[in-house]
Amino acid sequence: MAANSCVFCNESTNNDNPVVTLREKGSRTINVVSDQRSDPIQTVPGQVVHQECRRVYCNPIKVAQSIRDTHRPGPSVSLRSAEEAFNFKADCLFCGTKVNFDNRKQQGDVHSITFTECKDSLLQKCSTRNDAWADTVRARLLIVCDLPAADAVYHQVCSSNFRTGKLIPLNFVHNETVQKKQKLGRRYKSPHEGGRPALDDRCQAFIKVTEFLEENDDEQNTISDLVDKMAEYLADSNAESYSQRYMKDRLIEHFGDRVIVTTVNGKSNVATMRQTADSVLLEFHANQSKDPMIQKKIILEAAAKFILDDIKQVETGNETYPTSEDFEFKDASLDFLPDTLKIFLGKILKAKDVELKIASIGQAIMQAARPRVLIAPLQIALGVQLQHHFASRFLIDSLHAHGYCSSYKEVTRFNQNAAVYQGTDIPNHRGEFVQYAADNVDHNIRTLDGHNTFHGMGIIAMITPGTTQGHPIPRAQVTASDIETTGRITAVGISGVGISQQSGMRDITADGCICKYSSGKETTAYNQWIGAGE
Template identity: 25%
Template sequence: MKKKTSKVQSLDFIQNLAKMLIIFKDDERREILKRIHSAENHVILTEGKYHEDCVLKLKNEYKLFTRSSQTPYFDKISEAMEEIYDFMLSSEECQFTMTQLIEAVQICDVIPHEDTIKNHLKKRFGNQIVISSRIGGVTYVCFSTTLYDILTDSWRKQKSKTIEEEENALIDSAAELIRRKIRTVICDVNQYSPSDKILINVNESIPPQLLRFLEHIIYKDKHHNEQNFNWYSKKITSIAHAIMSSARPKSFISPLQLATGATLYRKFGSKKMIELCYNLGFSCSYAEVQLYEISAACQDERLLKEPFLQIISDNSDFNVCTIDGRGTFHNLGSIEIITPAECLQARKPIKRLRSSEVPLESELVEKNRIDIQLYTKKTGSGLGIIKVQKISPEPKFTITIIDVLNVLWSYFKYARDLDFLGWNGFMSMLCAENTNYKVSKINFLPFINGPPSDYNTLFTALNNAAAIVSKEGMKTCIVTFDQPLYIKACDIAETLVFDDVLIVVRLGGFHLLMSFMGCIGTIMEGSGIKEIFSLIFAEGSVDLILNGHSYARAVRAHFILPQALSLLIFDELKRENNVEFQELLDNEEYFTYEMNFEKLKSNEHLKKLNEIFQSKLDEIENRGKTCKLWILYYKMVSLLKKFLAAERMGDWEAHLNCIELMIPFF
């Protein structure tokens, strides 16, 4: 009898047929499977045919084979799940990752699929577990118990007890409730929070019931005001994190305790101090701090988007707190200033490295090591080609808004109150409402392991700075050094070209101002200024003030003396019955403390006050050589103030203008 045949209609049919044939090991079916594979894409086009009875027989045999083979497979799945159940129930932890559960299968040779594990866990534990896959794609399994179960069990066990026993039962029930709430919180232990956000929402993983419980114990009977609330909230948070860390030592990483441990490590570098705080429950372990530092060091660099970069390099000293002062390690450290701060990519969570992923010390050092490059030019050759030309036209003192505000500050001291704000506070008050500025971000760069004053080290630093700014598409690289390194850096920058990047070596404002104050002290020598300063400061420190080495005292001294001079000038204007000046004194509404920087620019009364004051300065200057010297001193200090204002306001043009005016004094 001829067998009934049919045509192959789809590719799915061929694929299903191959799936059934592949489980059989006999030669006949292997040959059929080989034919199908060789002509799989052409069977439909050539209208291939098959016997319906043969296909039906194959399907029946396939069903019988899979039924007989599935039974031992399901038995092995059950064995694997029993291992997982034993691991979960015998563990002290309440939170597990799916990876941990899969790794718990040690005896059985079949590893269940993740979905299979989830289904079996739900059948086995029901509402006693919570399964979550929200954090970073990692699946977490947590135990939980409902409030109803806890209170019901407590009531049944403690029924008809004494008052003391009932109180203990309530405490036990509350403790059990909080303990279960702690166990149900899902915490990500695979990553750390970004360093700039580590203390934001620090109580996010703390159960509200625990915070409420501690608040009732600690804060309930205290005076409820903002100061007390802030004070006790810190204590409540600290104790809550200590409880949480103790209850879940492996499945919870406290951001508060991590920040505390990292701060102790960076501030004191003491393992004993960190371990002491860890044993008391108020810090993470020293090993965790080390892992955090290593994980942060291995994180990828953050990207920049069209930034303006400045590089600052200076001496870096390590191990300076030695008894004999020896063994101190010196190298060259650098930072980069990124403007505006928004150009820097936001910090990402830090991946917590596993023990197998922790790099060796040598690998960590090599990651950011900067090799020393040799400077082959003759030292001093660059300084020899710098041309010094006479500035034409010669720079002159010009009145700026800062000069006008200096006069206004002195006027307030004279007309209103000698206890009025200092110059710093006055300028800050005027600029408080100014929003026309960009916030910068400071980023640390790798250290250069070499003597800071060595030409090779400085050459390496300039090369590295040029590479950094060139990478961001900048053509000009501004590098700032202190005075000892500035000369050598200028020498190097004049002799070489750095990757088509123009290197601008800049002397730091601190050292420039210190040298300028030394010039002021030299010019004013023998004028009686030393005797005046000796009335205010210790006599032994006056020489340091005049040469600028005692920076903070020198700035303060040069602020006090011109203020006294301006008070004498205002007093002389009043004695002369200057009508315009007297009108300003009589009308206090002309100048108010509420004025801001922008309003004062267009204030006509302020312009009049400045004209009166400057006219009096010119008059005094023409009285003789001594008067001319002290008016010059007043102008030099005004220049000092303008330089400080330019530095703090980031005014590059004003900065250059001040330097242009300072150069003739050196």
């Protein structure tokens, strides 16, 4: 065969027939079809072939007919059913059986493909599966330009099985000869002929939303958040964002079982990306290697995907901080870890009383895996303890950088929320001895212009025996005014106290309050007193 001849018809590619230069994807598709046909044809990227020859050779109807002819035991009469075409309007895109629109429930829910980017997603899934079913679906996808324009339909159960690496549902397994007996003769519109555009603004914005969801999976993104994000992408156009219901349906249709929509900590419709066990195992078996080192890496990658998926399923959030009950005992700290992570660490760490180390390292792994979603109990507890004993920002942030505790910023936020939430009340006070201690704090007591000076007083209550509370502390944004309002002590006004002129200091007692007063003349004072009791 000459170098400039078509690999299909052996005729020259320099004639008037349209030609096409194969890329890697097109060459791989032809080689797959060649294996199905049991032909010796093999192509490489950059090879030039006739466009019409390639279309006919890769036509799924012709491929199926060639396979039947190859496996036919002897000469037989050609049946009309051997020439039947796949009809996108009436046949399931995945299993190929006729869709019964009158009995959708029994047929496993029938849906129409409504967005054009579904083709690229399915072609990528075909490459991941890399099996006979994937080759059949790929061949169908390659002969259509626009699935929504072709009115393509599918069974929901077939789509789910195909995307998750399962087999064709048994009730849809069929022989190719039972397909409908009509040819596909639809003429597709070009973008210049009007009709549905190939990819409108809303589709482009939706694609960006899916990319945002995959890149920011460590956050709790609700359907409402994704709708708002889509509105941001459409800010420069006249198109409107999807509704929450339609956004949810589109995400499920786009990702399949890779996305779950649940309610987490009061937040409804939280979208989380995940990998199913079937897809992980399918990818694992598809990447087998005889090299022991490569095989070890493949096994570890599969195990890591299982553990990460279980970490994503942990029901937690960042609206409230963990309570002391979540880390006071080892069992509570271990219960925070998913079983797969506990098994993994239990096989590595071998020592007596290793439970605390497993819990600490496991929670550190979980915090690093989902830093903007989880608040690991041991992480925040260690940070608060370090701040209480050492009050060192450098120490806390250094340990946080290594993944051992929460950041100094998070610890400060916890202390602020705890102060505002508890206020000046003593929790669970039942007559324990209480003593208050106060001291002043001065900063910039003298300035050139007399401004920006600070004079304050701090008061603490010492209680014995100590009291505790188990209420969760809310994680909110606390302002300086919130702290000022919470920590303000009510001033008690005393009026009508007659004071005679004296030299030096004098104790004045009024209603149980004591004040030190010094004056140069007799006057009637109106002073502010700080009450020492309730």
